[in-house]
Amino acid sequence: MPFENEFACYEPLRRILESPKVKSLQKRLRIRKESEKPLIEEYKSSLIKKKDLSSNFIPDYIIAIDGSYQSAKAENGFPGAEFGYIAISAVLIIEKTVRDFSKQEFIDPRKFRETEKASTIDTVIPGCNIIIDTEKSAKASMRKAIFEELKMTRAFDEGESLLETYEYLFKFKRENDERIGSTSKPKSPIEDIDQEMTYGYGEYSCPFTGEKLYSTDALRLHELMNPSGSNGELYGQIMSMLEKLWFIHILRSFEKKDWLNILDKVVFILDGPLACFSTWSWLNKSISSELARINSVQKGITGKDLLVIGIEKSGTFFNHFEEIDTTIDGISDNYPRQSTFLLSDSYIKRNIIFSESDKLYGQDTYFGRKVFYKTASGYRIVTVLAHLKEKPDLLSTNIDDFPRLADMMNVLDELVSSRYPNSVSPLVSAHSEAAIPLNLGKKIFDDIAKEMRNKTTQ
Numbered sequence: 001m002p003f004e005n006e007f008a009c010y011e012p013l014r015r016i017l018e019s020p021k022v023k024s025l026q027k028r029l030r031i032r033k034e035s036e037k038p039l040i041e042e043y044k045s046s047l048i049k050k051k052d053l054s055s056n057f058i059p060d061y062i063i064a065i066d067g068s069y070q071s072a073k074a075e076n077g078f079p080g081a082e083f084g085y086i087a088i089s090a091v092l093i094i095e096k097t098v099r100d101f102s103k104q105e106f107i108d109p110r111k112f113r114e115t116e117k118a119s120t121i122d123t124v125i126p127g128c129n130i131i132i133d134t135e136k137s138a139k140a141s142m143r144k145a146i147f148e149e150l151k152m153t154r155a156f157d158e159g160e161s162l163l164e165t166y167e168y169l170f171k172f173k174r175e176n177d178e179r180i181g182s183t184s185k186p187k188s189p190i191e192d193i194d195q196e197m198t199y200g201y202g203e204y205s206c207p208f209t210g211e212k213l214y215s216t217d218a219l220r221l222h223e224l225m226n227p228s229g230s231n232g233e234l235y236g237q238i239m240s241m242l243e244k245l246w247f248i249h250i251l252r253s254f255e256k257k258d259w260l261n262i263l264d265k266v267v268f269i270l271d272g273p274l275a276c277f278s279t280w281s282w283l284n285k286s287i288s289s290e291l292a293r294i295n296s297v298q299k300g301i302t303g304k305d306l307l308v309i310g311i312e313k314s315g316t317f318f319n320h321f322e323e324i325d326t327t328i329d330g331i332s333d334n335y336p337r338q339s340t341f342l343l344s345d346s347y348i349k350r351n352i353i354f355s356e357s358d359k360l361y362g363q364d365t366y367f368g369r370k371v372f373y374k375t376a377s378g379y380r381i382v383t384v385l386a387h388l389k390e391k392p393d394l395l396s397t398n399i400d401d402f403p404r405l406a407d408m409m410n411v412l413d414e415l416v417s418s419r420y421p422n423s424v425s426p427l428v429s430a431h432s433e434a435a436i437p438l439n440l441g442k443k444i445f446d447d448i449a450k451e452m453r454n455k456t457t458q
Contacts, residue, residue, distance in 0.1 A: 048399065050338040050413075055406030058414060059267040059307075062093040063250065064426035066271040067243045068434040069235040074130055080228065081129035084235035088242045089120040089433035090250065093426050095414075118433040121246070123149040125238060127231040136191075139222050140212075143189060146221065146238065147203065147214035150245075155253045165249040167201050167215050169286035174199060176285065189217045220279035237278045244276060247308075248287055251294050260294075264302035267309065267411055271427050274310040274368035274384040281365050288367040292390040305403040307411070310368055310384035313423050317343075317382045320352045321372050325380060333378060340409060341372040342397045360394045369394070369402060373409060375416045381424070383408065 016022055067088040074081040094115045126132055126141040135141040150163035177183075185196040190206050190213070198207055201215045219241065224234040247270060254260055276284035295306045312318055325335040348370070349355040362370075368384035369392075375381060388403050399405055415424040 046341060046397070047336060048340045048342070048405070049336075050340070050406070050409045053399075053406035053409070055410050057404075057407040057410050058095070058099070059411060060094070060096040060265040061262075062095050062267045062269060062415070062426045064091045064093070064269045064271075064424075064430040065089070065243055065247055066091075066427055066430035066434050067239040068431065069239045071127065071230060071232060071235060076130070078129035080230075082127040082230060083130050084125040084127055084231060084238070085122065086125060086235060086239050086242065087120055087122045087434045088239070088246050089118055089430045090246065091116060091118045091426060091430040091433055093429065116429055118429070119155075120433050121153050121242075123153075123238075123242075125235060127225070127234070128227060128229060138227060139189070139191065139225050142225055142234075143214055143217055143222050144212070146219070147216045150216060155246075155250055156257070159253045159256060160249075162245060162249055163215070165252055166245055168252075169245075169248065169283060169290060170201075170215060170218055172286035172289055173218070173282055186220055186223075189213070189220075189222050219283070223279050237280070240272065240277070241280050241283070243270060243272070244274075244283065244287060248290055251291070255294060255297065260298035261301050263298050263306060264304040267307045269415075269424060269426050269430075270308070270310045271313075271431065272310060273312055273366065274308070274386055275362065275366040277365055284365050284367055288387070289390050291367060291386065292388055295388040305388050306386065307404045307407055308368070308386035308388075309408060309411070310386075311423055311427055312382040312384065313427075315382075316352055317370060317372075318380070318422060321380045321382055325374070335372075335374050335380070337374050337378055338376050338409065338413070339374055340405065342399075342402060343370040343372065344397050345395060363394060371402065371405075371408070373412055376413045377416060379416045380422060381412050381416065382422070383412070 065088070067086065069084055069086045071082050071084050074083055094117075097115045123145070125145055126138055128138060130138050130141055132141040132144065135144060147163070150166055151161055153162040154160065185199070188195045188197045188206065188208070190209050190211050193206075193208055195208050197217065198204075198213060199215075199218060200213060203215075204213050205211070206213050221234065221238055221241070224237060225231055226234070247268065254263065276282075276287065291306075291308070299305055321335075326332050327334050343352075345360045348361045349357075353361065355361070366384065368386040371383045371385050373381045373383060385402050385405065385408060387401070393401055412424065415426060417423050417425045417428050
């Protein structure tokens with residue numbers, strides 16, 4: 001860290017360039033040869049053209065889910081005190097009404113605004129040096145805040161809470177642990193004791209200290225807390241966890257309302273990969289199992305699989321897509337439009353994230369498969385298409401193992417954003433609501449779903 005009014009000079013750069021250790025490392029680096037780099041000709045035979053598939057699907061409704069977080073300083077007499085503000089937005093877009101408006105020469109702005117309806121949940125998470133109620137530490141305060149938020153939040157006034165959805169998924173984990181004979185548990189969140197975590201539901205007492213424990217402690221998010229500084233990673237992981245949990249919560253709520261019969265007309269779009277990372281990655285298997293179960297039930301009613309898409313707007317995969325879309329001479333548009341590339345495990349490990357591991361990419365963290373698609377307008381979209389089997393074949397690149405692939409292409413061609421070319425317009429709306437939550441505290445998901453139900457039965 002520099003001192004005040006201290007500026008960098010070139011001497012450290014010269015020293016780095018001349019360092020024997022740097023030169024030694026450079027000699028040891030494994031460099032990809034030009035012949036090893038992927039060329040469009042190498043996988044042209046693997047590309048799937050939209051024109052070769054049959055689909056005329058355009059959704060009537062789109063539900064987009066996105067989140068945001070910000071840290072803010074707190075004035076409580078302790079240095080560095082901060083809390084995290086997290087917002088998760090679910091935006092319903094009535095796409096069939098949007099299509100009707102597009103045929104009109106003049107559109108009433110007030111009526112057009114009614115094609116989007118948003119519901120936003122927000123929470124405040126204690127960070128460094130924030131103590132609530134009679135808790136003994138910032139970490140204990142954070143654990144309590146997460147539990148209380150899930151307990152108080154629900155999509156429908158009379159439906160299950162987000163905590164009940166979580167505990168249903170948590171039960172999957174515990175039953176699976178018993179089935180495979182796993183006895184290992186993480187360390188207890190209670191400070192100053194060297195004991196394993198005691199699992200339970202709701203709020204209960206630690207058998208060793210009598211202090212409070214919560215079912216949400218199993219997410220182990222408290223392990224990410226920095227007790228003496230900013231907690232951006234913690235807030236980001238809580239946000240990501242809430243996005244995935246909110247998605248499953250909505251699906252379960254639709255099932256309990258007997259509204260699964262409308263899901264063949266709905267597309268779910270989530271910001272980012274369909275995956276669970278960090279300390280709560282165990283949630284991935286539970287989500288995969290529940291998603292497969294709900295899909296099986298609703299498919300028996302509608303005859304179609306769910307269409308669930310994750311959109312990655314940046315990162316390693318997006319950078320690679322850009323690379324293969326550009327020729328050696330720097331000319332773009334090398335990748336054919338309206339073409340899909342189904343990324344195999346071997347391709348990912350050879351060309352994107354190098355690995356020689358036998359474990360399949362995303363096996364423990366993803367509940368979807370990576371797909372590259374270039375829209376009719378020439379925009380590159382990195383998608384994650386949800387797999388809807390409890391035990392999907394992650395080695396397969398067969399079209400049948402990528403549910404509703406043709407429908408996904410239609411949706412992306414329809415919804416690609418001209419403002420943000422690597423995203424889709426519903427996510428732009430969802431992010432806007434999450435970043436500037438205009439609908440905080442509104443219990444409107446009941447009204448949203450009822451409207452969908454009523455228009456479907458008309």
